[in-house]
Amino acid sequence: MYPMNLGYQMDITFYMVLFVGAFFVVIGNYLPKARQNYTIGIRIPWTLANEENWNRTHHLAGILYMLLGMYTIMRRFIHLPDSPAIIGIAILLVIIVSAGYSYYLHVKKNL
Secondary structure (H helix, E strand, C coil): CHHHHCCCCCCHHHHHHHHHHHHHHHHHHHHHHCCCCCCCCCCCHHHHHCHHHHHHHHHHHHHHHHHHHHHHHHHHHCCCCCCHHHHHHHHHHHHHHHHHHHHHHHHHHCC
16 A cells, blocks of 8 residues: 555555465465364364364365465466456365365265
8 A cells, every 4th residue: 555655556456366376375285284173174074073084185175275376376477367257266166176075085984
């Protein structure tokens, strides 16, 4: 805000997209380190029921979130058009793949 008030022209969306991408990278780095709990992480019944499921699901989700963050940042530097729908679909895909993997591990263990 200060540079804009001093008369400098800035593209605020450029910095916001970088911030969101960096946020996803940080989340992806933190997820595999989170212990099983009811507050932080992918809290679905299958991950909460089994510690191995929790660890493997969060390892995969961490990788996916880091890739999502790098994708978000790289989109900005290669000047692809900004589309919230594309990022929204990518986020939804990461969530669905993580939950699906957790369910797959749950079914595989209970067979």
